[in-house]
Amino acid sequence: MRVPLSWLREYVRVDATAAEIARRLVVSSLEVDRVIDVGVADAGDNLSFLRVGKVVVADKHPNADKLQLCQVDVGEGEPRQIVCGAWNFGVGATVAVGLPGVLLPGFAAPLDERPLRGELSRGMILAEDEIGLGTDHAGIMLLSDSIEPGTPLADVLPVREQVLDVTPTMNRADLLSMVGLAREVATLCDGELIPVAVVDPPILHPQWVEVTVESPEACPRYLARVLSNVTVGPSPMWLRARLHAAGMRSISNVVDVTNYVMHVYGSPLHAFDRAALAGGRIAVRHARAGEEVQTLDGTLRRVDERDLLITDGERPVALAAIMGGANSEVSDTTTEVLLEAANFEPIGILKTSERLGLRTEGSNRWEKGVDPYLAEPAAVLASRLIVDLAGAELSGSADVHGGLPDRPVISLRPERTDRIVGLEVAPAEQREILERLGFDVTDGWDVTVPTWRARDVTREIDLVEEVARVVLDRVPHTMPLRRSVAGHLTRDQRLRRLVEDVLVGAGFSEAYTWSLVASDPDPNAIRLPDPMSGDQAILRTTLLDGLIAAASENVDAGNDGIALFELARVYLPVDGKLPEERWRVGGIVAGGFAAARGAVEVLHDALHLDFRPVRTTLPFLHPGKAAATDAGWLGELHPALLDGAWGVFELDLVELTAPIPERILYDDVITFPPLRQDIAVVVAEEVEAAALVDAAIEAGAPELREARVFDVYRGDQVGEGHKSVAIHLSLQVPDRTLSDEDATVVRERVVAALVERFDADLRG
């Protein structure tokens, strides 16, 4: 909401500047997005060049058909000659005049005296847009004839304005009003509240106003007033200027009054052309299925049983609390107005507004919950203004409600405030804060909540907050006093960090990919009933698709050395329960199977795990380059999924880390050094390295500690369908140094086993 300060100051007397007010509000009340300067610059004596003038002569310019040549009294004794292009005034009009020397907004230099078509013009008769009071440039501003010529314009119009652009939190509908903000400013800046001074117009010729409310739970109060003999026309300049500064467009005196009063009290109003209401009647009810209402923006809207309507008993005349109906809109020909000052419950309004995608100044307030007591002062002020500005007569009033809510009474312990805030605030100060905010506090600290806070302040803690927010900038910075401290990462958390760090050390960069995907290999994967898009419809059960997309993104970017991993959750469906959220680590790396295997191998090594992959087939992997482990899979990505040779893997963190030994026991490999031997055997192509190593270890036990394949050779010397596998043997026992004779015996055992099991042929 835009808050013109000159308007706000009508309700609070305070010395603070705009910047000081904004500082206090921003800490203790609501967001102030910015402070905007509008209108004519208040520098030097600039404002003194703006005067009220009276036109004493208005003739056609002798040399130009489109110009008037005027003599204007600006209180100097002698009138000034001014050339003017507008024709919406004549002799006797009271106008706004800019004298030579004034710097107007949007102009590079001050106004000077100069001849226009041969006639000297010693000033400028102003249109509202020329001094930032509006957007109208159809004619010059016409002021009330009661203002004396020569009066400084700044005394009668907000030619210089500062506007706070504020956004209250959703619990503070009361701050969407001048009166509510004035109360905050008075509390925070030691100001004095000025009550709205208004006298309700008398009802001289009463008439019956029929109002029925069929849905009191949605519309707890409906106050209707009838104003007769209304003359709809433009609003006076002061009203147009205020609405403009508050960011609203002037429409007509009657509509402008409803908007003005909404800004004053925060309780929205609506004006109907009563002649358009059947029987001049109002009936509030929920819509019927399939019913339609044409709102005054011209849109035909289909509503249903959840939406609240204002009707005249025969047809809808407004979408309650959100927008009036086109059929009952106030127009130039309206002579009788039914003024609605009602109260609506927030939730229904919010839902209708969301459903229809229609938000208005009115719905924005109703959906936050407006004080039902405000309907009456709003109706009084609006009636007064319509009577004064549109020559109307108040002729009827009805107020339908089933009793207004009582003000809550809450007991406050002032020491409780101190205990929660961590700052001592003297009880007298707490009392003063609450009272300034409109709370009544008894000697025994029973606190009665004002009607405009009754929804929001219902408990002692809410009162504590009222005090806390006012003293917030005095709250010190302390740390909790701890009796015990136990900060630590769990085993799983530490291991996740380790996995990340090992992969980073191995050259992989971490990727973050979306948990919501377009498709998933698991047909039972959880599908969102109402996803944002088809690309984000399913909770993934594998990280692979995201990683392929991430690699592809990098290929397109022309990056080299692509190696990516992700450590994130997948969501495994469980019948009738929340899904099982499992941590997985997945990777994709240029370089095919070997690159993936290398990464998974180093990961196992870092975690002190045996790595024993076995051949497998998976639809997304190269059929000859795919392996399974206890924790997942690794392999070469099927080339149909992404061009090039890509190593990929995905391992379940729980499965992967479960076998990690709790502690590692020392093994003496230092006292008696190992004896090393290499052998090479020729075996059939299909014999796997792991089988050879397993057989060697089994046959070489206990002296053989380690057997490791270090070379595989294929070629003419070993023949078609065969390969030569070189194995490094390391022999060691804990209690003595082995001799060459020992080694020969073990080696013979190993070779014999390989010959027998794999038909191996010892080379060399």
Next chain:
Amino acid sequence: MVRSPGMDAEALEREGLAAAAAASSTDAIEGVRVEYLGRKSAIKQALREVRDRETGMALNAVRQRLEEAIDGREAELARADLDARLTTERVDVTLPAGGYERGRLHLITQIRREVEDVFLGLGYRAVDGREVEQTRYNFDALNFPPGHPARSPLATLFVNDDTVLRTETSPSQIRTMEAQQPPVYIVSLGRTYRRDTPDATHSPIFHQVEGLAVDEGITLADLTGTLDFLLKKLFGEERRTEFRTHYFPFTEPSIEAYVSCHICDGAGCPVCRHSGWIEVGGAGMVDPKLFEFVGYDPERYSGFAFGWGLERIAMLRHEFPDLRELWRNDLRFSRQF
């Protein structure tokens, strides 16, 4: 050279010392050593033939002095040889060698760890919450009133009527408090979800850090003190912090934390929208309703909580304009951090 037994030991020494000093290569000094100290050298022969003690001692002293001189000269020459070789082995030290490829942690992971480590140091535990969560934990227990906009499918991704993708990390607060009695000091970091159309500052998937402290005597001042500490660790010790009133259903009083702009230091610039302050995120004192839900006594215990977006911290600190970079996984982005 053959010499008579009645040789002149002094002359021999002079000659030998001069030869050693004159040797100009390791080969030459080796020749000197053979000539003067070898098995066939005059001094060795003389020593073999000497019969009286006095002459023997004198000869031995000569031999020793020659040996020292030759050793010394040899070491000098060897060092000179080494120096000469090393001067030819000069490399271009500015030439990159390569060989070690290093990956990068994702920027959000780096910040996540920073925040975790700050709180581990303050004696907090890190808790992994669920991402797919019951509305009971995501809304009801957190005191979201019926009709709160967050409960709308327009704001939240629903899995079914009573299950959502968590809209904040706060459900982990409730689950933690349900599972244990105070004191509770936890942080919870992870993915959260909202129905926001992706743009430069929004993503339907984002990350939050949630903090919760519940104990006897926890105050709003403890909250501002803790956040002040965290913000200085994240944005620099010279930063100032400010706390402003706010509203959240699950905290009362509620505040929002601001840090003085690290670009302009409060003078006003486009990053802080000329206010000098940057909004970091929400916090507040745990609403007593939450304690009722988990069965804590609100008269005995009080607590604070906060929940901040990690993307926002990353963008503010590293000044990149579009958070979608964090999901694009382009190595040209990752390798900068």
